[in-house]
Amino acid sequence: MTTSLTDAEAVELLGADGQDLEDLCARADAVRRELVGDQVTFVVNRNLNTERVGADLSLVHDLVVEAASLGATEVCVQNPLPAGAPDDGYLDLVRTIAGAAPGIHLHAFRPAEVADAAARLGISPRSFLERARDAGLGSVPGTAAKILDDDVRTRLAGGPDMPVARWVELITTAHEAGLTSTSTMLYGHIETPAQQVAHLRLLAAIAEKTGGFTEFIAMPFPPAPGAALPVNSRPSVRETRALTAVSRLVLAGRINHIQAPWPKVGTAVAIQLLRGGADDLGGLLIDGVLDPSAGQEQGISLTRDDVATIAAELGRPARQRTTRYDLL
Template identity: 55%
Template sequence: MLRSLVADPSSIDDRQWAVLLGAQGAELDELCALADSARRDVVGDELTFVANRNLETGAVIGSGSSASVEDLVAEAWELGATEICLQGPVPQSESADAYLGLVRRISATAPDMHLHAYRVPEVRDAANRLALTPREFLEAARDAGVGTVPGTAAQVLDDEVRGVLTPDGLSVAEWVETITTAHGIGLRSTATMLYGHVETPAQQIAHLRLLVDIQRRTGGFTELILMPMLPENAPPHLRAQAVRGPSLDETRALHAVARLLTLGAIDHLQAAWTKLDEVALDAVLRGGADDVGGVLIDGRLRPDAGPESGRQLVPAQVAEIAGALGRTTRQRTTLYETAPDDRQAVLQKVFA
């Protein structure tokens, strides 16, 4: 099967791709080597990252905080960030007008900061509460300053799996309709998969196939991010099933298959460093991944305002990771252009 894959990745059918997700030993090593070679052909030997700050909508919306959203954004800019990632719903106790109000406040504070805001569930919640269609809300958010939208909350794009993970959540059709609507009005997004819980290899492959299909129709995905479900993060109703999370072999195989299956469609494969230990991070970067995503600047003003606070990755650490891989680093923007020299200089000076 690997010989066929080397000769022509398109010759492998979905059943065979699913079999490769179970690769072990020498076969797994060869699969990862193929994926790493494909990564090199597509994007070269750079390890990229973006300087960003994550903010949780509910944590920054209130007026009683010791630091306003304007303070947090201004601090992020002063520390060298080029992106603010804003996720999470506006609490029901607050006016839904805050969805757009926060966007306007962030844009007014740092006009050159890229705003990566609102996952599909938040888009649909905002639209519903504001009596708008998802398209109307997305257009309003774009016009207010949103630059891209997170493709998280995709989970696994299979209604059976989604019904187990979030029984009251969105259907596959609703997720796809919303993300393609965003792409259609010029808002690009990430593509994601949450793996290692109740899904099957066949469902993982079908998820990747659907993402590729969307990308061929819209061209809207900037990168693919594969995120393992950590047992401690499993929904309460699943913990009784003893969710173990994926093994290292499963993580390596999925990243390698994702790189090879998406060739010609999605160029960048991001390693979800906050959810991988050092061994797994090194393994996926040697098996198809080319990017480590955001450094998640905490700042000193309310470092707990981000959902992954305390998980900061400084540029020197990225350089150390790249050096071990024999690669160079490049600070990128959200859309994978090279970050402006002045932004790079600020980040390097702050975290020297």
């Protein structure tokens, strides 16, 4: 299913408020229901931050074993390896995680880390991704997309950033290597509504070409205290609801799962998003007891009971899923 929406119409809808916003969210929710049904999905996962666990493969092994014992089906690895790690450190990390809990899905390596790993090994990104896939990597995060506009990216970074063409090349290569990925937008800073729509259109075009995106996640930009950038204040709930609904309409038939990122917006807003086009809550982000600080979001987690409560408030069933959206 696709929805017919011009760029101008999408930009106008991003500004919807009052009854117009309620109508937009109802329209997006109807599309959600037609595409993916009524279930509210979630994945049981654990995040590991390389800046916290470093290259301690023994610790990583034990953390993965613990995560699997707690019911996790997915382990996410965030951030690059330290500069002093072995050249094949990324592949060692994949082997360690895959060997610690056979069947666990490893979600790791943003485009920047893919480029870093390939450079350390002196091989192409495609070769690295193929080796990592064969070693046990299942998917890559489609993060660091920010806004897929070179001028915006440069201004946000305060200098050169990975060009859009390079980001697209690396994500596309991952898809072609048989790895799925998420897709994201970091919004609510210096971008315009037109640039948000262009970002969604580019993601849709990649999805049409590769079929490799599993979901879309819009994440609000957190303004830093004293930031020099002329950023907006934190995006309003109105903006977040409108963007989620427009994303559903623009991406329908291309990226069919829209996440309500509860760690970024809170559960109350996540419930509103699930009423306005979103269908997925994302990961529970379990901490465990061995080393709770191993994940970047320490102390921010949901339980299955929390998900059941949210789903009950919506009058919809809660269903655990895999990373690739097979229902368990």
